[in-house]
Amino acid sequence: MKISILTLFPDMFTGVFQQSILNQAQEKGIVEYDVINFREYSTHKHSKVDDYPYGGGGGMVLTPQPIFDAVESTKDSLKAKKPTRVVLLCPQGERYDQKKAEEFAAEDHLVLICGHYEGYDERIREHLVTDEISIGDYVLTGGEIGAMVIADSVTRLLPGALGNETSAVTDSYSTGLLEYPHYTRPAKFKDFEVPEILLSGHHANIERWRREQSLKRTFDRRPDLLDNIELTEEDKIFLKELKRKS
Structure with missing residues (x-):
């Protein structure tokens, strides 16, 4: 290009x-x-x-x-x-x-x-x-x-520009949602710990957690973005519970 x-x-x-x-x-x-x-x-x-x-x-x-x-x-x-x-x-x-x-x-x-x-x-x-x-x-x-x-x-969207090809795909706004939280080593820093699910090695549960965190972060910070996103039934149930608690 x-x-x-x-x-x-x-x-x-x-x-x-x-x-x-x-x-x-x-x-x-x-x-x-x-x-x-x-x-x-x-x-x-x-x-x-x-x-x-x-x-x-x-x-x-x-x-x-x-x-x-x-x-x-x-x-x-x-x-x-x-x-x-x-x-x-x-x-x-x-x-x-x-x-x-x-x-x-x-x-x-x-x-x-x-x-x-x-x-x-x-x-x-x-x-x-x-x-x-x-x-x-x-x-x-x-x-x-x-x-x-x-x-x-x-x-950064051009093929090969980023070291990890999935980075641009999962960025905030690329999916329509704000990006989920990230953590790295150490697992415990001072009194702050990494969420246990990320240490579990259970990839399906981790993906579900990340999706929910993206939904929650978007709901809390940019709820207007949710109007333009195709939500699954599971997403809708999760957001309904967030609204109930807010």
Whole structure:
């Protein structure tokens, strides 16, 4: 997979892509990160990429030409099997979640556009991008952090990126539920003990306990998620008992 990132501050990504899982995925040839300074595509004599908004108002607006040309250059350099997804990072976009990460991870090529200043020329939205994404209901100084979030969440879903292939499958939100608690050695630390069932070696009981713990944690912390999950009859009985006790 190739992830192209259009930004005015490419140095922000240097440390991020040279560490941990992201770096390992690159070294394995699982993903390629292409960080592009779209100022280099400006045809303005002073390499300007922004201008005053028509109609007046505060702030500067990113002009379409450098971004259009930079996006086209990424497509020309890659023979993708299907159309490129071009993602605009902006506060007005669809809120990013695990389902969208899984959707993006199935693509051959993602282009992430990081904005700055007051906003984008509307023609970028209307005629260039395929998706508008927000990582939350707040405003940042630019789209770079959002692009890092997307790159990280997508990369870890790619086959071979994680040491344990089941890790991404059981993560919080991947199943629709929050993830169950984890424990490791020692079995007793100070006066705190690991739940006895995890030491039993009875895999069926352990799986049932983990499912119940995921349900309980989701019920306690994010009950809204339960509305979108297909529950078994056993799940429903367990949740009914939780509601009775709450």
